[in-house]
Every structure is written in structure tokens, then in C-alpha cells.
Amino acid sequence: MTTIEYNHIVKKAQGRFNGGIHPTECKTLSNQQAIQSLPLPNFLILPVQQNIGQPGEIICQVGDEVSQGQLLVDNTEVFGANIHAPLAGKIIAIDQYPTNHPSGLPQTCLKIKTAKQQVSTELFSPINWQQVEPQQLLERIKLAGIVGLGGAAFPTHVKLAAQPINTLIVNAMECEPYITCDDRLLQEQSQQVIQGALISAKIVNAKEIIFATEDNKPDAIKQLSQCIKQIKSEVTIKIIVAPTKYPSGGEKQTIELVTGKQLPKGKLPASMGLLVQNVATLFAVYQAVNKGMPLTSRLVTLTGNQIKTPGNYWIPFGTTIESIMQHFDISDFTNQPVVMGGPLMGQPIFNYQAPVTKATNCLIFNIAATDEKMWLTQSTQHQPCIRCGECDKACPVDLLPQQLFWFSQSDQWDNLENQGLFDCIECGACAYVCPSEIPLVHYYRYGKSSIKTIQRNHEKSEKAKKRFEFREMRLARAKEERALKHKKAAEARKKAAQDKKADPTGKQTAINEALARVKAKKSAQNSTNPQPKE
Amino acid sequence: MNELLIATATLVIFAFLCGGLLGFASIKFKVDGDPIVEQINNILPQTQCGQCGYPGCKPYAEAIADGEKINRCPPGGEAGIKALAELLDVEPLELDDECGEEAPQRVAYIREDECIGCTKCIQVCPVDAIVGAAKLMHTVIESECTGCDLCVPVCPVDCIDMPEVAPNINEWQWPKPYLLTNNNEIPVKVIS
Numbered sequence: 209m210t211t212i213e214y215n216h217i218v219k220k221a222q223g224r225f226n227g228g229i230h231p232t233e234c235k236t237l238s239n240q241q242a243i244q245s246l247p248l249p250n251f252l253i254l255p256v257q258q259n260i261g262q263p264g265e266i267i268c269q270v271g272d273e274v275s276q277g278q279l280l281v282d283n284t285e286v287f288g289a290n291i292h293a294p295l296a297g298k299i300i301a302i303d304q305y306p307t308n309h310p311s312g313l314p315q316t317c318l319k320i321k322t323a324k325q326q327v328s329t330e331l332f333s334p335i336n337w338q339q340v341e342p343q344q345l346l347e348r349i350k351l352a353g354i355v356g357l358g359g360a361a362f363p364t365h366v367k368l369a370a371q372p373i374n375t376l377i378v379n380a381m382e383c384e385p386y387i388t389c390d391d392r393l394l395q396e397q398s399q400q401v402i403q404g405a406l407i408s409a410k411i412v413n414a415k416e417i418i419f420a421t422e423d424n425k426p427d428a429i430k431q432l433s434q435c436i437k438q439i440k441s442e443v444t445i446k447i448i449v450a451p452t453k454y455p456s457g458g459e460k461q462t463i464e465l466v467t468g469k470q471l472p473k474g475k476l477p478a479s480m481g482l483l484v485q486n487v488a489t490l491f492a493v494y495q496a497v498n499k500g501m502p503l504t505s506r507l508v509t510l511t512g513n514q515i516k517t518p519g520n521y522w523i524p525f526g527t528t529i530e531s532i533m534q535h536f537d538i539s540d541f542t543n544q545p546v547v548m549g550g551p552l553m554g555q556p557i558f559n560y561q562a563p564v565t566k567a568t569n570c571l572i573f574n575i576a577a578t579d580e581k582m583w584l585t586q587s588t589q590h591q592p593c594i595r596c597g598e599c600d601k602a603c604p605v606d607l608l609p610q611q612l613f614w615f616s617q618s619d620q621w622d623n624l625e626n627q628g629l630f631d632c633i634e635c636g637a638c639a640y641v642c643p644s645e646i647p648l649v650h651y652y653r654y655g656k657s658s659i660k661t662i663q664r665n666h667e668k669s670e671k672a673k674k675r676f677e678f679r680e681m682r683l684a685r686a687k688e689e690r691a692l693k694h695k696k697a698a699e700a701r702k703k704a705a706q707d708k709k710a711d712p713t714g715k716q717t718a719i720n721e722a723l724a725r726v727k728a729k730k731s732a733q734n735s736t737n738p739q740p741k742e
Numbered sequence: 743m744n745e746l747l748i749a750t751a752t753l754v755i756f757a758f759l760c761g762g763l764l765g766f767a768s769i770k771f772k773v774d775g776d777p778i779v780e781q782i783n784n785i786l787p788q789t790q791c792g793q794c795g796y797p798g799c800k801p802y803a804e805a806i807a808d809g810e811k812i813n814r815c816p817p818g819g820e821a822g823i824k825a826l827a828e829l830l831d832v833e834p835l836e837l838d839d840e841c842g843e844e845a846p847q848r849v850a851y852i853r854e855d856e857c858i859g860c861t862k863c864i865q866v867c868p869v870d871a872i873v874g875a876a877k878l879m880h881t882v883i884e885s886e887c888t889g890c891d892l893c894v895p896v897c898p899v900d901c902i903d904m905p906e907v908a909p910n911i912n913e914w915q916w917p918k919p920y921l922l923t924n925n926n927e928i929p930v931k932v933i934s
Binding site: 315647 | 783786787789790799800868869870871886888909911913914915916917918919
């Protein structure tokens with residue numbers, strides 16, 4: 209085991225956050241092997257929406273032959289990210305397929321039959337990032353469809369548009385058990401990741417880059433510090449090492465560890481002059497700028513006791529879990545959940561047709577031994593809350609998880625919001641320490657989505673109310689106008705009748721009208737031929 | 743005797759001052775309309791369907807303020823009755839069967855090739871969510887439709903359907919935890 213040497217580049221973190229847990233790491237399962245690739249899958253199921261926000265426009269058709277990296281979904285929305293063909297092949301269907309969404313509802317996906325011969329075409333020309341304007345780099349990142357690969361899938365070009373930024377924090381904490389893709393990427397591609405960080409720093413005009421990591425990644429730290437020593441740049445690059453504790457990798461927790469300051473509620477890191485980016489995202493930035501490659505695949509940790517060769521693999525988006533299972537010959541795995549993401553924040557997937565997307569960083573194929581209580585086992589019934597307060601001690605954002613639980617159980621939405629439900633990062637530390645095994649995070653998600661539904665319904669009913677009131681107003685106005693018209697018509701009729709009475713034959717009227725005409729004609733002549741003045 | 747006069751005069755002056763102040767306040771801080779009606783109306787779902795027997799949500803809100811029962815709104819459902827009961831501090835009641843049943847959100851859909859362009863549905867739509875003109879095809883603006891059903895009975899050719907709104911992945915809601923089956927749980931568990 210390598211030990212960490214602290215020097216002017218590698219420093220210990222000064223900050224700390226309350227709470228947190230120390231689960232068994234299970235990281236050595238997958239971080240001992242070099243990064244590998246899988247053989248080509250037969251087909252891909254590519255969801256057309258892989259970012260938060262609105263879906264984009266599909267610009268291909270069934271039957272189209274697509275080359276690797278070709279743009280398939282053009283997304284011009286504010287929080288949109290483009291989607292490119294992960295592999296060359298033919299689009300055989302555009303339909304609804306089940307994905308990894310927790311609802312189990314199908315999403316629109318492109319089904320691509322992959323070609324036997326993969327010819328890689330260059331979509332963009334490589335850019336020498338030191339010689340171009342930041343705007344051009346930002347445009348490239350937008351076109352390449354890069355989103356945050358830490359799991360939130362927030363479009364990177366939106367994040368990089370924030371100003372002013374002093375410090376770019378590279379989040380290499382990777383605090384969740386089992387996951388090792390960032391660790392491995394730093395060990396093998398640290399040069400590229402640093403380049404990616406420098407590109408991002410140039411875009412936001414940051415003066416400093418800080419790699420924030422945990423002390424359980426000594427190899428990555430060693431590799432990184434060696435690379436940093438060789439780099440000559442105006443930007444200072446440092447590594448800050450925090451003690452291993454879950455969830456150091458949460459954005460707010462990372463900021464607190466690195467700066468010693470808490471991010472205020474409801475504020476973005478940019479308000480403190482900070483920008484936090486994930487390691488894998490920066491690697492994608494490097495690939496897009498220096499190699500001209502759009503984001504079409506990512507490093508995924510494949511691990512668990514059912515995989516004979518666990519490790520980190522480059523997997524094109526759209527590869528189904530089933531095809532991965534076929535490759536590893538996992539046959540005794542029926543009706544078991546494959547965990548997508550980590551064991552604390554991920555979600556169990558029972559439908560193996562679900563594809564790997566931009567947000568997938570880890571897949572765990574685990575079967576718990578029957579006689580022991582292990583990771584990823586599930587119980588259908590939980591014990592009642594005994595108010596032991598263990599969750600309060602574990603919460604990294606200083607909330608009161610048991611209060612949230614009670615309020616969520618009894619649908620007390622106002623109280624939930626007052627207790628800071630929306631500050632909960634759903635890290636699962638409370639559920640991990642709960643002696644009653646209450647699925648606490650689920651109660652919070654239920655509460656959050658219920659409050660959002662209520663808000664959405666309220667907005668809808670406000671809109672309906674406005675439209676209803678406008679219609680009432682419109683009808684009243686129409687009625688008034690009609691009444692006015694009728695009144696005028698009646699008056700006109702009355703006047704006509706009176707006139708007729710005064711002048712029964714209409715002779716006088718005709719004379720009057722003729723006189724008026726003559727008068728008008730005369731005055732018109734006068735104005736066109738004025739008499740010359742003496 | 744003098745003390746008695748002073749005391750009486752002081753009290754009288756004081757009474758006039760207070761009266762003046764109250765009079766001023768009643769003009770200055772006059773409340774237009776009944777705020778409770780507005781509060782009730784905010785709870786009602788604004789479907790404007792008339793299932794309660796009143797021609798819209800606002801009239802029903804006014805009726806509730808005058809003592810009408812709070813259980814006559816099927817689109818608001820149980821949650822709506824609960825919220826009304828809380829606001830008015832009365833016992834929540836079961837939904838009145840006469841008015842209808844709580845149903846999932848629906849939206850009107852016009853089978854356009856069958857529409858004869860009679861404009862009858864346009865005239866009854868309480869939120870102006872149907873566009874079209876005489877002898878021309880009509881269509882529903884889906885995002886504005888409240889699913890009130892009022893357009894269905896007036897259509898002379900029965901070309902309006904009321905399909906349920908398909909579950910939307912962006913509006914999907916997590917189920918209540920105790921209703922969960924094993925399959926949907928988050929894998930957070932304890933290590934031995």
C-alpha cells in the first residue's frame with residue numbers, strides 16, 4: 209500500500225462537515241485492474257433524453273445508417289445536451305423502451321443495430337485550446353453533449369457559463385462504496401484529466417485548480433502529483449486530501465472540506481467563486497476539445513460478487529445490462545436487483561433491458577449470502593422508529609431525519625418544508641445507521657415529489673382560474689356591447705320615425721341635402737383656386 | 743363636584759377620540775369582498791366542471807362561505823375536502839356520491855375528422871381551451887383543458903373523447919413508502 213506524501217502540492221483538508229458514515233468500502237474489488245473495453249454489443253438502446261430538463265429533437269429516422277459520433281438528438285433547450293451515436297450502425301426502431309427511471313415508465317429510445325466494422329470518423333476537428341477564445345471552447349463542449357458525469361447529468365456548458373470563478377474544484381472524492389471509476393481514470397489518464405481541468409479553468413477564468421480527493425486513493429494522488437509537477441501553467445494546481453468519510457463527494461460537502469466554509473442555502477457554488485466538476489466530466493472535456501470526440505461512452509465500474517473479473521470498463525451509452533451480463537456469463541442472476549449507481553444512492557433495476565446512460569457510473573451485480581445481513585439485501589417491512597437519534601448524528605447537512613420521517617409519514621407538507629426537506633441530498637447515511645431499517649430516503653423522495661406535484665397542480669389551477677375569470681369578463685363585455693348596440697339601433701329607429709313625422713314626404717330633407725352639397729362644392733372650389741390678393 | 747365633571751369630560755373626550763380612530767380605520771383599512779371566499783377558492787381545483795351544482799368554482803366557494811357542505815367537489819377529492827375542513831375548522835366529510843366520484847385527471851380530445859364545426863363545445867368550455875370557427879374543425883388546447891367534461895354532452899355528433907392523462911415521466915411521483923412492494927425499494931441496507 210502506498211502512503212500519501214504531503215508536500216506543497218498535496219495538502220490535508222482544513223475543513224470538515226458534521227455527520228457522515230464509514231461503510232465498508234469494497235473498492236479493492238474493482239480498482240486493482242487496468243481499464244478495459246467490452247466487445248461490441250449487438251444493439252444499443254439509446255434514450256433520447258439523458259440530461260435533466262427538456263428532451264431534444266430527434267434528427268434521424270428509422271433505417272438511417274449512422275456513423276460513430278453522428279449527431280442524433282439536437283437539443284437547443286437551456287438545460288439541453290446533444291446526443292450522438294455511440295457506435296456506427298443502423299437505426300432499427302424509435303420507440304418506447306424501459307430505462308433506468310425509478311418509475312419503470314418507458315422512455316423514447318433509439319434502437320441501433322451496431323455494425324460489424326466500426327470506422328471511427330472525426331466529427332469535430334481537434335482544437336489547440338491554448339490558442340483559441342474561451343467562447344469557442346464553450347461552444348465545442350455544448351456541441352459535444354457533455355453533462356456532469358458524477359451522476360446528476362447537469363449540462364456542463366451551463367455550469368461553465370457561470371462567472372466570476374476563482375477556483376475550480378475537481379471532485380475526485382468518489383466516496384460511495386464499490387465505485388472506483390474516477391480513481392482508476394486518475395491513475396491511468398491523469399494527464400488528460402489535468403488538461404481538461406485547465407481547459408475548464410480557461411473558460412471560467414479561474415486562477416486555481418484544486419483536486420479534492422479522499423485518503424483512500426494513494427495511487428491516484430501519487431500519479432496526479434507527479435503529473436502536476438511537470439505542468440507549467442499560470443494556474444496553480446493543488447491536491448487536497450480529506451479523510452475517508454461518506455458523503456465527502458456531495459458538492460456542498462466537498463466545498464466545506466476544501467474551503468472550510470458552508471455554501472449558503474439556496475445559493476450556487478458560483479456565489480462563492482467556486483465551480484465543482486467531476487473527474488470524468490473533465491476527461492470528456494479533454495476528449496471533446498483535444499480529440500474532437502463527442503461524449504458517446506463512459507467509464508463504468510462493473511463489480512459485485514457475481515462478476516468474475518470486476519473492474520472498470522469503457523461502455524458505449526445504450527449498452528443494455530443484459531448484454532453486459534451475457535458477456536460476463538452471469539446466469540444465476542434472476543429476479544435480483546442490479547444496482548445502478550452506488551449502494552447508498554443508486555437504484556435497483558429488475559428490468560435488465562435498461563441501458564447504460566450518461567449518468568451511470570457503476571453497476572453492481574451482487575447476491576447476498578443467505579445467512580448474513582449484507583449490502584443490498586432488502587426487507588419488506590421495517591421496524592417502527594424508536595427515536596434513537598442515530599440518524600441525526602449521521603446527517604451531513606444537519607437536518608433531523610427522524611422529524612422528516614414522521615412528517616412524511618403523515619403527509620405534513622408544510623412541516624416537511626420547514627424542516628428543510630429540500631436541503632436533503634438523499635445520501636442515505638440516515639437509512640444506513642437506522643437500527644429499525646426504515647427506508648428513510650424513500651420517505652424523503654415521496655415527500656419531495658408530493659410537494660412538487662401539489663405545486664404543479666396549484667399552478668395549473670391558478671392558470672385555469674385566470675382563464676375562467678377572463679372568460680367571464682369577456683362574456684360580460686360582449687353582453688354589454690350587444691346591449692349598447694341594441695340601444696343605439698333603437699335610438700336611430702326612433703329618430704327616423706320622428707323625422708318622418710315632421711316631414712312626411714321627405715321633400716324638405718331632400719332640399720336640405722342638396723343645399724349642403726352645393727355649399728360643400730363651393731368651399732372646395734375656393735380652397736383649390738384661391739383669389740389672387742392685391 | 744368639579745372632579746366629577748373633569749372625569750366625565752375626560753371619558754367623553756376619550757370616547758370620541760377612540761370612536762374617531764375606529765371610524766377612520768374602518769374607512770382606511772376597508773376589506774373589499776370576503777377574504778374567506780378567496781381562500782376557499784384557492785383550495786378548489788378550478789376545474790369549473792359544475793359537478794357541485796354551482797356554475798363554477800368561485801360560486802361554490804361563495805356558497806361554502808354561506809354554509810354549503812364542503813364535500814361536493816369530486817375533482818378536489820379527499821385531499822381537497824381535508825384542506826377545506828382544516829381551513830374552516832369543521833369535520834372532514836365523505837365525498838358526496840350525488841356529485842360524482844374522484845377520477846384520475848382526464849383531458850378532452852376531439853376526433854377531428856368527425857367534427858362538423860358547430861361551435862357548441864367552444865361556447866360551453868369554461869376556460870376557452872377549444873379553438874375553431876363555425877363550419878371549421880375544432881381542436882382542444884391540451885395544456886389548458888381542465889378535464890371538466892362539459893363539452894362532451896353538447897356535441898351533436900359525439901366526437902369528443904375524454905382519455906385519461908398518460909403518466910408523464912417528468913411528473914411521476916414516488917409512491918407512498920408503505921404501499922411499496924419489495925421491488926421498488928432503495929437498496930440502502932445495513933452491513934453485518
